[in-house]
Structures are given as C-alpha cells and as structure tokens.
Amino acid sequence: MKLGNFSISLAVKDIAVSRAFYEKCGFTVWGGDQQKNWLILKNGSTVIGLFQGMFENNIMTFNPGWDSHANTLAEFTDVRDLQRALKAEGVQLLSEADEASSGPASFMLVDPDGNHILIDQHV
Numbered sequence: 001m002k003l004g005n006f007s008i009s010l011a012v013k014d015i016a017v018s019r020a021f022y023e024k025c026g027f028t029v030w031g032g033d034q035q036k037n038w039l040i041l042k043n044g045s046t047v048i049g050l051f052q053g054m055f056e057n058n059i060m061t062f063n064p065g066w067d068s069h070a071n072t073l074a075e076f077t078d079v080r081d082l083q084r085a086l087k088a089e090g091v092q093l094l095s096e097a098d099e100a101s102s103g104p105a106s107f108m109l110v111d112p113d114g115n116h117i118l119i120d121q122h123v
Contacts, residue, residue, distance in 0.1 A: 001085055002077050003119060004064035007040075007047035011059075015039065015052040022048065031070075059108075059116045065123040072123045079105045079121035097121075 012018040015037055019029070022041050027048065032039035037052040045068045049061070065076040079097050086109065087093065094116075097105035106120040 001082065002064070003062035003082065004076060004121070005047070005062065005066045005068055005070075007049055007061045007063070009049040009051055009055075009059040009061050009118070011055050011057055012050050012052050015050050018050050018052075022050070055116075057116055059118050061118045061120055064119065064121045070122075078102075079107065079119055082119055083107050 010018070015034055019034065019039060019041070023029075025043070027041035027043040027046075030040045030042040030047070032049070038054065039050045041048050041050065047068065063070075064079050064082060065073055067073060080099055080101070083093065083097050083099075091109055094108040094110060095106070097107045104122050106118060108119070109117050111117060
C-alpha cells in the first residue's frame with residue numbers, strides 16, 4: 001500500500017516563533033501564507049507544515065499522487081482505494097472520503113497511540 005508523499009503537520013502556538021526556529025534548523029519556506037497562519041517548510045526532501053490555530057494535535061500527513069515537490073505522479077493509489085483497503089483490514093476511520101467522488105479527497109484515522117494520520121489527496 002503506497003500512501004504517498006509524507007510530511008508532518010505541526011500544531012504550533014506562534015507561527016512566527018516556530019518559523020524562526022525551523023529556519024535556524026535549515027528549513028526554508030516553500031509554501032503557505034503566514035498571514036493565514038500556515039506555512040510549508042522544506043529541508044532537502046523533508047517537509048513540515050506549521051499550522052497555528054487550525055487543529056489541536058500534530059498530524060502525520062500523506063499525499064497520494066504527489067512527489068516531495070508536489071508534482072503530480074503519473075501513477076498512484078487513489079485515496080478512496082486506500083480508504084477501502086484500510087477499512088477491509090478493520091481500521092476505524094475518524095472521517096471518510098466520499099466513495100462516489102473522484103479527484104481531491106481525504107480521510108483521517110488514529111493509530112493505537114492516539115496519533116492522527118491524514119490521507120489528503122490534492123489531485
């Protein structure tokens with residue numbers, strides 16, 4: 001099962017302070033809008049998102065259909081197929097993608113330790 005490009009989405013208290021910290025660690029802003037309280041930062045192929053006031057906990061994020069530069073892949077497993085496979089394995093989902101839809105969609109699950117995982121397809 002290929003989940004897609006991985007990043008970590010961090011729930012931060014002060015986006016400016018967090019940005020400054022991660023820039024000291026070698027990350028550079030790659031996308032987002034600090035005025036809207038979200039930024040995407042990269043350090044090589046490592047991607048982190050900083051999100052202030054959007055969710056309570058850090059979230060592991062997988063993007064089916066994208067490489068580490070947000071380029072669309074020619075072949076990938078659709079988010080709805082991933083959802084069906086996980087449900088067939090008995091995994092409980094917090095939210096689900098509309099099975100009748102196509103294109104962008106997402107679903108969310110929680111691992112046994114309470115870590116949130118977002119499968120978020122943008123293509």
